[in-house]
Amino acid sequence: MPESRHNLRDIYPPTGPELTAKSWQTEAPLRMLMNNLHPDVAENPHELVVYGGIGRAARTWEDFDAICASLRDLEADETLVVQSGKPIAIIRTHTDAPRVLIANSNLVPEWANWDHFNELDKKGLMMYGQMTAGSWIYIGAQGIVQGTYETFAEAGRQHYDGNLTGKWILTGGLGGMGGAQPLAAVMAGACCLAVECDETRADFRIRTRYCDEKTHSLDEALALIDRWTKAGEAKSVALIGNAAEVFPEILRRMQAGEPLPNGRPDIVTDQTSAHDPYRGYLPAGWSVAEWHAKQETDPKAVNAAARASMKVHVAAMVGFWNAGVPTLDYGNNIRQVAKDEGLDDAFAFPGFVPAYIRPLFCRGVGPFRWVALSGDPEDIYKTDQAMKELFPENEGLHRWLDMARDRIAFQGLPARICWIGLGDRHRAGLKFNEMVASGELSAPVVIGRDHLDAGSVASPNRETEAMRDGSDAVSDWPLLNALVNTASGATWVSIHHGGGVGMGYSQHAGVVICADGTPEAAKRLERVLWNDPASGVWRHADAGYPEAIDCARANGLRLPRILG
Amino acid sequence: MPESRHNLRDIYPPTGPELTAKSWQTEAPLRMLMNNLHPDVAENPHELVVYGGIGRAARTWEDFDAICASLRDLEADETLVVQSGKPIAIIRTHTDAPRVLIANSNLVPEWANWDHFNELDKKGLMMYGQMTAGSWIYIGAQGIVQGTYETFAEAGRQHYDGNLTGKWILTGGLGGMGGAQPLAAVMAGACCLAVECDETRADFRIRTRYCDEKTHSLDEALALIDRWTKAGEAKSVALIGNAAEVFPEILRRMQAGEPLPNGRPDIVTDQTSAHDPYRGYLPAGWSVAEWHAKQETDPKAVNAAARASMKVHVAAMVGFWNAGVPTLDYGNNIRQVAKDEGLDDAFAFPGFVPAYIRPLFCRGVGPFRWVALSGDPEDIYKTDQAMKELFPENEGLHRWLDMARDRIAFQGLPARICWIGLGDRHRAGLKFNEMVASGELSAPVVIGRDHLDAGSVASPNRETEAMRDGSDAVSDWPLLNALVNTASGATWVSIHHGGGVGMGYSQHAGVVICADGTPEAAKRLERVLWNDPASGVWRHADAGYPEAIDCARANGLRLPRILG
């Protein structure tokens, strides 16, 4: 770890209604960059790591400082250009152009692998941007709760008549995103047993009320699950252990007919950082300390051992699947690694997107989110209320907002996420802008989304797995999404490679727009929050999904070759 | 070849001062798309192929028609989104946004290979955009003449004291770009022997005055070269033959001490379409007819045979290099194929960019070009004159413009290219805009460039080969270039994958802007034609090239981490 990547400073974004930059259009990215490194938000802020293994917000601390200084100084017709977390240039553009343009971790395909990336990363030439880490719209584990909740709830609908009471979910990983699993499971009505090797990660989830209990003993964990499922109580337990050891052991017990709650887990998934075998996955039989040490001294050995363990881990998941247990890959590329390691049926069980998410994408529905730049939770509660009034008929949304307010502790700047689609997003954006203009909210809000959205990602093992027309790997779509959002006047736009599934396996784009209460912002909000979800609808319409074609027609999209 | 890719229509762009679309901002891409398929411009217009093997302007004829219809209908605040040659959506943007946004041939890296591309292409899901084919700013072989001329002239400076009189250049390929070689050689003062297997291609070059003579006999070709070099006359001959057979034979004669003009070629290079072994390279021993037939019936056999021949071809080039002959790869990826085929020293000789072009890129100097939408050659002659007045001190530019006017026949809409850099490009653009406004030019002009430019491409075997800091494969740069040009208000912007070096080996961006004579266009021209070359300067400054850092400082670029 070069010195310039380590620092003991704690970063807190400015809050309140006073500007520290020259306008809200530049204050917004400044606060959001800093918020990404807030001690309650980032997984490892002193090393600039926001989430997902090594997903960083800036390349080095010097780069972080230079980005902040540049943003504080930026004029209303200037744009900051950021290359893999390093601020490169300040250029003259115009007021309707983005204030920041970002490209992270992009490599020419033939060189788009971990070895080459690591070489460049070590030389200080690159940074891993993950999805929302390097594009400054990560909002802590809440961001992922809604997606995970939607997924578990949909699995419950498909497999258990919509009722997960008394059921339990087996998973691995309580990191930046995986930490949302116990809470999402509980919100969806199920119990959760989450295997996590790093006790500090489990402690963090318990401290932030995302997980209920912690134990070092598999027997104790299963006893708790047994008690809760029998009582119909939705609760969660973190088991400190290695998923590559625990999953096969539970499968063994199941196959041997040994006692197990419900005789088997009701849903199986995993969110270890398998996308990064060098840093994200503890090999079976290793201690965490040994793992961290060897990451520095012998990364090749870590890689080899982690990959071998993933094969065992996935083999156990295939075992559950073959026994009829709903099993899903949660987008960490673990099936691909197992397959590369020689597990032929690694892709026996599906990814969560084709199984549960794609029908939403066809309508441009995805992880819409917003953040109160004021830092005041009241601003979010007011927007929660506004959303309910704006969409009185959307019961799921109302239930979600109530549960979220009750169960989700804010991390860093208060934020909210809810999955809405084309036709609704721009209405929410315009409403928030009015609330800023009228003073109902105490400061502007930013509106963004995960890169995992309908039109913003090409990732054949995850978001675009098994597309109807076979266009899984076509990455024209996310690149066009970035160009469209730039042309529509978003506040910042990003193009990333890698992310959750790792080097070589995805390209995706991010967008954030600031509702500062001005009429100019309203125009931009209307364009961006229409065109961005529309790009998801037309991407799926072009692939031949009837739901997407219907949605396009219903919303009057002009698609020359699709609607004629 | 699906029916929708074949058509006997001849396409000619509208000319003159009357609009066929709603404004010049949409008339411009319309005329330029059509110009790309003009019978005098495109290599195979009936199959939509502009140049470079299968580089197309639109995916199918239906797509071409739909793009034209969309452009004719497009309003001043609307944008057409094009995905791999298919018009997807018409969206609301604003007047300072691009009118067309294009992404061609982009694939997620792990799938970014010819096999997967061909599968998608066959299914009708993709199109190969090459560089300026799918981005509608190809201007026929003239576009490449200047680059080739600059390269040969620089080779002459480095190896022959700036005097190529009596020297001869051995090369292969007289296709869309390679056809410029004989003329560029002659303009640089040298003779040229170009091996071309397809007689129709050679005939086309002779008809357009790019090549002087044609023969089927190697002995006759060498006799002509011998006569011309002895007489100090700069002339060129096309030899109908296979480079994989002719190069080794000339090497053999040289090594055996048999008679050869000057005892050896003075420069060796190649421009067969080696980047595409399925369609671009005739295997040794095959007839052209057999080759075309097998492309349909047995593409795998073609691929294998072509690759084997390329190995022989490159081995001969390495032989010349080892004998002290200046030898260069002209960006067709032939060294990579030979290396993959087991030729260990395939990269013994350099690519043309690090050898001759990079110092220009450090100052943002690259293939600036413009086209008279009027169709009137007089408009170009007036801009030639204006360029001379604008840059009175640039002798090279004056010499080039005089020779170009004398020797280069226009193809399609009259166009001009000249390599100028940061600080000069926007002055040229503003001048042309004034000339449109004053009526001196009879209609607007468009201004663009090749994707092979200072800041717009990542291509480790070509434009970014052997970068000083090892950042050859970092493709954040071309993606940022596209975002910057979109944010600056270019008329159309494109992001491509593949191109001259083939699938997996490059990512690059294109930009075109229309000078319609309005004050609004002037503002956009100033921004785009400053920021676009500036992106080349900062990309090279970030890589540590002192010339680029000096250029950035001299031009007052604001580069927070580079200039401090």
Ligand SMILES: NC(=O)c1ccc[n+]([C@@H]2O[C@H](COP(=O)([O-])OP(=O)(O)OC[C@H]3O[C@@H](n4cnc5c(N)ncnc54)[C@H](O)[C@@H]3O)[C@@H](O)[C@H]2O)c1
């Ligand atoms: N949208 C999506 O598709 C999506 C959503 C959530 C997560 N993911 C993927 O899931 C993975 C996890 O994301 P994250 O942000 O939580 O990463 P993270 O690195 O913050 O957390 C991973 C956690 O797994 C633990 N872990 C590693 N190896 C283990 C093992 N063998 N047994 C038990 N625990 C182990 C680590 O200690 C860490 O706490 C990533 O690959 C991410 O891309 C994808």
Ligand SMILES: NC(=O)c1ccc[n+]([C@@H]2O[C@H](COP(=O)([O-])OP(=O)(O)OC[C@H]3O[C@@H](n4cnc5c(N)ncnc54)[C@H](O)[C@@H]3O)[C@@H](O)[C@H]2O)c1
């Ligand atoms: N900027 C650059 O880096 C640059 C510039 C010019 C050309 N190139 C590259 O050079 C190649 C040629 O480009 P193009 O547009 O002229 O392509 P093209 O396909 O139009 O022409 C290639 C020509 O080579 C001929 N040919 C194929 N195999 C042959 C063989 N074995 N012997 C003799 N002739 C053979 C073909 O008949 C054809 O005329 C491409 O790979 C292109 O990318 C790169």
